[in-house]
Amino acid sequence: SISSSAASDSDSEQLQKEQDARSVLREGFLRCLLSMTNKKVQFQMYENVKVEATFGASDIDVLNFQVSDLHTPIGVQKEALIRCQDVISFTFDV
Amino acid sequence: MMQCGWPLMGPLRWLHYVNKEVKVRAGKGEEHRGWLLSVDPVSASVVLVSFGEAVAVRVVMGHAVEAVEVLRAAADDETAKRLRSVFLPPPSPCLDP
Numbered sequence: 125s126i127s128s129s130a131a132s133d134s135d136s137e138q139l140q141k142e143q144d145a146r147s148v149l150r151e152g153f154l155r156c157l158l159s160m161t162n163k164k165v166q167f168q169m170y171e172n173v174k175v176e177a178t179f180g181a182s183d184i185d186v187l188n189f190q191v192s193d194l195h196t197p198i199g200v201q202k203e204a205l206i207r208c209q210d211v212i213s214f215t216f217d218v
Numbered sequence: 219m220m221q222c223g224w225p226l227m228g229p230l231r232w233l234h235y236v237n238k239e240v241k242v243r244a245g246k247g248e249e250h251r252g253w254l255l256s257v258d259p260v261s262a263s264v265v266l267v268s269f270g271e272a273v274a275v276r277v278v279m280g281h282a283v284e285a286v287e288v289l290r291a292a293a294d295d296e297t298a299k300r301l302r303s304v305f306l307p308p309p310s311p312c313l314d315p
Contacts, residue, residue: 145229145259149236152256155305156265156275168248186261186279208261212245212282218273218304 157182160216165191167206167214173197177204179216224283225262232257237298239290242266244282252276253293253301254286267304269297275304 165179177191187208194201235254242250242264252266252274262280267273293301 142229145233149229149232149256149259152236152305153258153260153263153265156256156277159305160275168245170245172246184260186258186263208279209281211279212248213250213276213278215274215276218275 159218163216165214165216168212169210170212177206182208224286225280227262229257229259232259232262235286235288237293237301238288239293240264240266241287241289242278242283243285243287244278245284248278248282250276250278251289253297255301255304267301269300273300273304 160179161181163179164176167175167177169175175194175196177194180190180192182189189206189208189211191204191206192202194204194206236256238254239251240254244250250266252268255265255267255275257264258280262283264278264280264283264286266276266278268276
């Protein structure tokens with residue numbers, strides 16, 4: 125019927141808008157990750173733990189960060205993966 | 219003021235916060251201010267930029283975000299321009315003789 129096709133038109137329009145927004149936002153985030161490569165990053169973790177490391181890469185679904193020279197309270201770890209679930213926030217200078 | 223459910227808000231509502239100065243509450247008592255540059259649509263992580271002596275970037279993981287409050291609704295032209303250029307690659311050298 126007309127009404128259902130009109131509804132599906134506005135649905136697809138809404139979907140298109142959402143996809144456009146998604147791509148703009150994702151690009152901004154990926155550029156941020158890209159500029160973080162090889163920079164010193166301070167991670168604020170749960171239980172008030174702060175660590176510093178050189179950022180390497182992230183997986184696409186932002187579950188793990190690969191870092192080098194991770195400074196932990198018990199020493200320096202040459203290479204490490206940080207579980208993003210354990211991180212509250214992180215900061216770096218551009 | 220956004221209270222809870224930040225990761226579930228979706229791209230169209232996140233987009234409303236872009237280029238605004240915000241205060242993000244996260245984890246246990248962390249609070250961060252800055253210009254919101256982007257929100258990762260996959261992890262809902264918030265990218266904040268602040269302009270001091272250096273340009274400092276803070277990313278707050280989406281799962282840790284508790285509240286986002288808009289402090290200033292619009293960036294002036296100068297700030298908007300700086301925000302756009304934060305992560306752009308440096309201009310390639312001119313190769314004309």
